[in-house]
Amino acid sequence: MKTKHILIFEHDVLKYPPILSVINYLFSQNKEVILIGYSSSESFVDDFCKRGGVFYNVIENRVSDNLFIKTINYLQFKRRVHKIISKYQVAESKVWLFGEPCIWLLHDLVLKFESNLYLFEIPSFKVRFRYKVLSPTLNYGKTLRVASKVVCCEYNRAHITKSFFKLNDLPVVIPNKPLIQxxxxxxxxxxxxxxxxxxxxxxxxxxxxxxxxxxxxxxxxxxxxxxxxxxxxxxxxxxxxxxxxxxxxxxxxxxxxxxxxxxxxxxxxxxxxxxxxxxxxxxxxxxxx
Missing domain, CATH: 3.40.50.2000 (Glycogen Phosphorylase B;)
Structure with a gap:
């Protein structure tokens, strides 16, 4: 059983309740949680670390950034993630990639690690040009097919994803609802x-x-x-x-x-x-x- 769960996202995790729910669930199961990405709240990072998590701040991806800045940020993000993740053993680690841009940028990790790919929305049926340039060897369908689990937020979207990408199994459905009282x-x-x-x-x-x-x-x-x-x-x-x-x-x-x-x-x-x-x-x- 994997003891370390490495969660990776290229935007502010606080703005995505499904990621927070996954974090809360993993902590409730006494898992070791490593979060690679960005948080706009120092108090969140402090609380996350107090709960036993390890946090790496590797990107600040602003909607207002122009295309050139975003491209440079994504290149740096890829390099930093690969450098960090090289510290962890494949045999004891499971990788979570949240959202399509993150999957497209870090698709090669799916071939190395047991991976869960979390889709927030209906999947894109064509990879955007920018990500084809940043990840020239990307085969999106193959990446989804070799993943340990694909996660969708809704039943019909799961069936669309399975059918279009010819997945062997129906994606796991986790509703976009926070795990809270x-x-x-x-x-x-x-x-x-x-x-x-x-x-x-x-x-x-x-x-x-x-x-x-x-x-x-x-x-x-x-x-x-x-x-x-x-x-x-x-x-x-x-x-x-x-x-x-x-x-x-x-x-x-x-x-x-x-x-x-x-x-x-x-x-x-x-x-x-x-x-x-x-x-x-x-x-x-x-x-x-």
Whole structure:
């Protein structure tokens, strides 16, 4: 049985509740947890290390970075991860790669280590050009097929993944829900916000502000067609796209909220009447045989 679990991610782990759930579960099973990536919170890192974890801060991947900076960051990320992971024995270590970019960048680890590949969304059916350049030997389908486990967040997505990539086994389904107790949720909601949404029908977006993949302009524009008892709340970390939206649309009916780390964001979630998701991906025609 593997005694060390090496978790790798190229973004801020605090913004991905499924990763936090995996960490909590592994600690509850008395596993040795090594986390390679980035955290925006020193208190999280301190708590993680106090629980017996080992943390390596190897990248700060900002949405606002231009393509050149991101490419350099990814190259450095690959080199640093390989240097760190060379310290650990294959026989006693299991690697977790979270999200497609991480899988694409570090696909060669899957051939060396027992690996769990965690897909947050429906998989991309074509590898993006940037990652083909950064990982020229990548065969995405083969990487998924040789992994110990592929993880999806939903039953139908698991079947799509199995069918398209010709996997032998159905991916494991782990819902994108944090592994927490209700008592852990701190209701840190400002009185000003409560006043603005009191008696309103709340339409809520919680996620990253990332244009064009998470384009929110049309949702903001649509609010002019709804009665005054509806409000749109947009919650997530600050960046240039969020600031542009605020300049164009902020009003009594469109409220911009700061990022609240998991699981405390659920205190906001429970106030919503309608939740919205945004995925403006590249369309791909799937041929079935």
């Amino acid at each position: 209700d008592s852990e949720i701190v209701e840190n909601i400002s009185k000003e916000l409560v006043t603005k949404i009191k008696g309103k029908k709340v339409i809520l977006y919680q996620g990253i502000f990332n244009y064009p993949e998470r384009r929110l302009d049309e949702f903001c524009e649509a609010m002019s067609y709804l009665p005054d008892d509806y409000v749109l709340c947009l919650m997530g970390s600050d960046n240039k796209y969020k600031e542009n939206l605020k300049v164009k649309f902020q009003s009594d009916k469109i409220i911009f909220m700061p990022y609240i780390s998991a699981p405390h964001h659920l205190a906001i979630t429970k106030l919503a009447h309608i939740g919205i998701l945004v995925y403006n991906g590249e369309g791909v025609i799937l041929k079935t045989h």
